Structure formats: structure tokens, C-alpha cells
Amino acid sequence: MLMMRTLVIHGSKYGSTEEIASAISMVLGPSRCCRAEEFRPELREFELVVLGTPIYKGMASPAIWNFIREGRDWLSDKPVALFCTCLNRDDGKRNIDQLQELLGGEVIASRVFDGRMQLERLDEADFLGMEVFSKRTGTPFESVDHMDMEAVAEFALELKRERDTRSPGMDRGDLRRLIEAFLASHKICTLTSGHGNRVRATPIEYNYRDGSIYMLSEGGEKFAHILLNPNVSIAVYDEYVNMATIGGIQISGTASIVAPDEEEYQEILKARGLRPERIASLSITLNVIRVRLERAEFLYAKLKARGDQISQVYDFPGAEL
Numbered sequence: 502m503l504m505m506r507t508l509v510i511h512g513s514k515y516g517s518t519e520e521i522a523s524a525i526s527m528v529l530g531p532s533r534c535c536r537a538e539e540f541r542p543e544l545r546e547f548e549l550v551v552l553g554t555p556i557y558k559g560m561a562s563p564a565i566w567n568f569i570r571e572g573r574d575w576l577s578d579k580p581v582a583l584f585c586t587c588l589n590r591d592d593g594k595r596n597i598d599q600l601q602e603l604l605g606g607e608v609i610a611s612r613v614f615d616g617r618m619q620l621e622r623l624d625e626a627d628f629l630g631m632e633v634f635s636k637r638t639g640t641p642f643e644s645v646d647h648m649d650m651e652a653v654a655e656f657a658l659e660l661k662r663e664r665d666t667r668s669p670g671m672d673r674g675d676l677r678r679l680i681e682a683f684l685a686s687h688k689i690c691t692l693t694s695g696h697g698n699r700v701r702a703t704p705i706e707y708n709y710r711d712g713s714i715y716m717l718s719e720g721g722e723k724f725a726h727i728l729l730n731p732n733v734s735i736a737v738y739d740e741y742v743n744m745a746t747i748g749g750i751q752i753s754g755t756a757s758i759v760a761p762d763e764e765e766y767q768e769i770l771k772a773r774g775l776r777p778e779r780i781a782s783l784s785i786t787l788n789v790i791r792v793r794l795e796r797a798e799f800l801y802a803k804l805k806a807r808g809d810q811i812s813q814v815y816d817f818p819g820a821e822l
């Protein structure tokens with residue numbers, strides 16, 4: 502089976518719900534994002550469904566409402582996530598509850614997002630409707646933009662994580678062995694570190710050993726990041742030829758610096774074929790970075806021949822995710 506595909510259906514009128522739906526769809530890809538009216542029966546084959554609606558006059562979009570009513574049978578067999586976009590969170594929560602009840606099946610996640618309303622874009626009926634909304638909720642009758650794309654990205658990442666734990670995985674021991682063999686058969690990785698709004702991708706030689714990746718470095722910007730934010734990401738990949746041979750791994754992990762007086766420091770030097778006396782005689786310090794691996798996302802065409810999905814996720818034991 503291929504990776505779980507996500508269908509994102511929305512009922513946006515002025516675009517804010519569509520922006521959120523589209524962002525969620527991109528994070529969860531392979532996916533398709535469309536309006537409820539654009540739905541086609543073949544999209545029922547998608548394995549995960551996300552439904553998003555704006556709230557107008559206290560109600561979810563009729564298009565989403567009808568979509569659920571008409572699709573209850575096939576939707577009830579799938580994991581579904583719900584979100585709504587609104588200016589009054591109580592309205593949002595109430596509607597999520599109602600939609601969840603209408604669905605009847607399994608709702609794996611739901612979220613209320615703050616929306617956006619630009620008075621100058623509203624048609625006449627909505628302009629009046631907005632006046633009513635302002636009076637009812639006691640909010641000023643003016644344009645507002647409370648869109649929070651960070652909250653959207655967080656929700657999308659939560660969903661992605663949930664999806665990945667649901668994808669049919671292969672035997673954990675076999676997967677770990679294959680990941681370790683892949684890491685052992687390569688030498689150079691891209692280490693990505695960052696803090697605040699700075700990021701840095703560093704091509705660097707590495708050694709893999711027992712759940713950790715080690716790198717030697719004289720110094721540089723990555724250390725500023727690692728000291729302030731130990732969360733790093735590592736990519737190792739084969740040269741792309743075609744999809745039939747594709748291979749690559751994306752890792753999340755925690756970085757720390759191994760001090761020269763630690764036994765591990767000497768062991769890493771030895772593994773690199775560097776004599777401790779030679780290193781000690783250098784005028785500069787050679788720093789050792791250790792990244793404890795937490796999660797590996799492995800895309801490996803050769804898994805297909807074993808009858809497994811080519812995309813697998815492995816969580817290293819002991820990692821706090």
C-alpha cells in the first residue's frame with residue numbers, strides 16, 4: 502500500500518478557511534484540497550479526511566453539513582479530523598461538537614481557528630449579517646484578522662504524527678536494521694540546526710553508532726544553534742535516479758557536545774581512524790557533536806520488494822516525542 506493520502510474538504514466563502522485547508526493539505530501530503538462542491542466519488546479512496554468550515558451566523562457551512570450528511574456511510578469507515586474558522590470560539594466549539602455528532606464515526610482531532618473578516622469584501626447580505634454578529638457578540642463592527650498560521654501548522658503537524666502512527670508499519674526490528682545499514686553505508690549528511698529565525702544546513706561527515714550520529718567539527722554557526730536549541734534534523738540520501746531506486750532518510754534528534762575528557766570522545770576519534778595523540782597535538786580543539794536519534798522517516802524503494810510500504814517511520818526507543 503502507498504502512504505496514507507489525505508483529502509481536505511472545505512467550505513470557505515472569503516478565503517480564510519481555504520488558506521488553512523490548503524496549509525494542512527500541504528503538510529499532510531500526499532493529499533488533495535478542494536471545496537465540498539468539487540468532490541468526486543473517486544476521492545472516497547483517500548485514507549484520511551479533514552473537513553474544514555467557516556462559521557456564518559452561528560452555523561457551519563451548509564456545503565460541509567450536507568457533505569457529511571450525504572457521505573456518512575463512507576466517512577464512518579475512516580479517520581476524520583475537523584476544524585472550523587470563526588471569530589467567536591464558542592460558536593466554533595459548538596459547531597465542532599454538532600458536526601462530530603452528525604459524523605458518528607471516529608474523529609481523530611478537531612480544532613477551532615480564529616478567522617479573518619474584511620468588511621470591504623463582503624457582499625450586501627454578509628455586510629448586514631456581520632452587523633448582526635457584532636451586536637450579538639458585542640464586538641466592534643470592523644475588519645479583523647486573527648489568522649494564526651502557527652496554530653494551523655501545529656495542528657497539521659499533530660495530525661501528521663497521528664497519521665504516521667496509523668500507517669501500517671513493518672516489523673520494528675527489521676526496520677531498525679535497514680535504517681542502520683542505510684546510515685552505515687553513507688558518510689555525509691546534512692545537519693540542520695537553528696534557533697529563533699536563523700537556520701543552517703551543514704553538509705558534514707558522520708558516524709552512526711547505537712542510536713546516535715556523531716560528527717567532528719572545528720566550529721561554526723551550528724554550535725550557536727545547538728547550544729541554544731538542541732533540536733536538530735538530519736538528512737541522508739542517495740543520488741536521485743528514479744522512483745524505483747529512491748532512498749533517503751530524514752531524522753529528528755537532540756544534539757549535544759561531547760567533552761574531550763569523555764570516553765565517548767576518544768571512541769569517536771578512534772572510529773574515524775584518528776589517533777588521540779595526533780588530535781591532542783593540534784593547536785585547535787576538535788569538537789564532537791552527538792545527535793541522539795528520536796525519529797527516522799525512511800523513504801526506501803527497496804522496501805517494495807519485501808512487500809512493505811516504501812515510506813516508514815521509526816521511533817527510537819527512549820525518545821521523548
Ligand SMILES: Cc1cc2nc3c(=O)[nH]c(=O)nc-3n(C[C@H](O)[C@H](O)[C@H](O)COP(=O)(O)O)c2cc1C
Pocket residue numbers: 512513514515516517518519555556557558559560586587588589590592593615616617618623626627628629630631634
Ligand atoms: C456574515 C458573517 C457572519 C458571521 N457570523 C459568525 C458567527 O456567527 N460566529 C463566528 O464565530 N464567526 C462569524 N463570522 C466570522 C467568520 O466565521 C470568519 O470571518 C471566517 O474567517 C470566514 O471564513 P472564510 O474566509 O473561509 O469564508 C461571520 C462572518 C460574516 C461575514
